[in-house]
Amino acid sequence: MTLADNATQTTSDGADADPVSTCRLCGSAELRSFVDLGATPPCELFLTADALDRPEMTYPLHVRVCSRCLLAQLPPLITPEETFVEYAYYSSFSTSWVQHAERYVTSAIERLGLGADSFVVEVASNDGYLLQHVVDRGIRCLGIEPSVNVGVAAREKGIPTLTAFLTPETGEQVRAEYGPADLVALNNVYAHIPDVVGFTKGLRALVADDGWVSIEVQHLLTLVERTQFDTIYHEHFQYYTVLTAQRALASGGLALVDVELLDTHGGSIRLWARPQEVAGEPSQAVRDVLAAEEAAGLHTAEGHDGFAEAVSRVRDDLVSFLIDARRQGKKVVGYGAPGKGNTLLNYCGIRPDLLAYTVDRNPYKHGRYTPGTRIPIVAPERIAEDRPDYVLILPWNLRTELTEQLAYVRDWGGQLVFPIPTLEVV
Template structure:
């Protein structure tokens, strides 16, 4: 990668190099274990002109998202997050019975189901064939397409402009930032609203959340870089919310530039925080690589020492972020016997690169391991409750990020 995908600058500086890994959602079926796996460099750089952090676009969205292993509805807290968002958005935007809502990357309808329940007309635009089919089965109208300016214009021509366009946890997933943003503008009414949720680069760096760097995530946003990205498609940021999701996210409220008006005071406050953290100069990025290396050493030390004591460690969850962590640390089944996941799609498969078996969650109670390594650490509160039964045999939970933490749960 020689130029920034947002501004075209050649001034790209290294932030952290995680080596080469397979795509994080390319879980292996048992009959593929003898097949070779392609691995791609995972090197985060930042543009010192527009401060967009990014990795090379070595894998196309078509390769990743046509058949997708992630179903949002398997996270109880995520479905509740979506329900709360819809309730608040109805009030904020003033969505009445004649309103129209479009969600881009709508997954299995986890969010739009709440819009359907309110009797509001809606449409999901979801590129993955399998999860889009699940959404339609659940009663959520869904178009199987990637968003582009042409797709946005076609949806607008057929269904009318959207009063609200939602793009949650997708703005990092597209290499063509400008074209995608133009697609958002094509969808939204001239006096409408766009809501974008995306992980905040500020917390990613402050909390050592390097495992959220993977090939599905082409870029990583501050509010400052998001303002420039939104402007590339004719949208203006008017408000921002700081969210706890994914370890720390931002919810960006934008409108067409012609009607946007002045941004709220919260926008200036977050911009000031980012500037104070040094994220508009290289000084804010220089120590991140060393802190990432410490996370790796601490986790490996724990796993090796547990193995030498004859203690058993299994995983909980098989998220994309977990595969970055497992591959970067070089963790194999000798250190992590298996992991479990609530998503039946993953059962009987193996993690990419590290070839760790993925089983059903019930296996933990059968085997009663000494430790459970929680890979979706961003769901810590939810999973501490779900895994409270581990206490019955004296088992403990392990969270690797932001630093190694061993937790004794209570039943």
């Protein structure tokens, strides 16, 4: 059962609206195409060997923009329960991401004056990659994580973790049992929930009346400017500008007060919000980013046009490179098996004839195959054994980290290939 089967919205005249063709934030039916990437399987449903001869479910990957509120969104064809109850992504396998989390914890403690009497909640806390730093500083905390398997990993590290999805009811229950949170943090989850209004109300239920909510999420402005179409997949139900994030936060009683521009995931924003009653006026940084978005055309529906054409150029360049490499007898393998990589591989039609295999540090994925394209996933040591001519970097957002990790590829004259924002061989 998908969300499209069992969830409805209600229009102003009381009729049930189709969630596939209705904006989840404002209820408008005025949706226009942003980019259509065809139909793909869910990006984290890696295949076992015995599943290779079985059919796979695919779902349209077509992002539309609401002409009224401008939220860029995918229809809710897959429920979070289908994706996140058992999840293949463990945040701690990225060294740079763990370091980023530690820097964030340090700065948040200083910014908000958090101490031994404070309470921090992280929503979608994964395997404790962030809260481990809160625990180390002696601050009371709780993770709310829907995935059973990664939640177990967090608890094994000594991090209190509740296995649940955040709803208004969950927020109220946590508040009643643990007290209101001085800080509610969430990284790369605000795009992952189809009920954005209910989820935001859950955040408001968690946070103290004078507390803070910190949200990291990819910025639609950089997604467009850098042609980062591979960050579009079924786990992401919406893609935010600061303008649409303001509107989403307001739906749950929160107000944006500050924003930071980050390099993570190819270009993200960190939103600082508070309950509307204590928020005050937004900072100059908020006004500056809003102005940049408006200058790029993203404050009108028509300003989103042209992205689809740029995406097709990236595909054409990558596929041409891989076909030429094959004709020249060159061996190309991949590095990483992230969700974004599966969007790229499926949209471009890349299969084992063009990419022999990909490697990943996460042993959960070893011996499995990428969804749709069915490329084998093996341990990273395979690269040194095979000495390929090219290594295609699928998590290109970790460029600095992976360039250092793969420096040994130079020993036999191998080269790294970065597909986005434009094809680069280094």
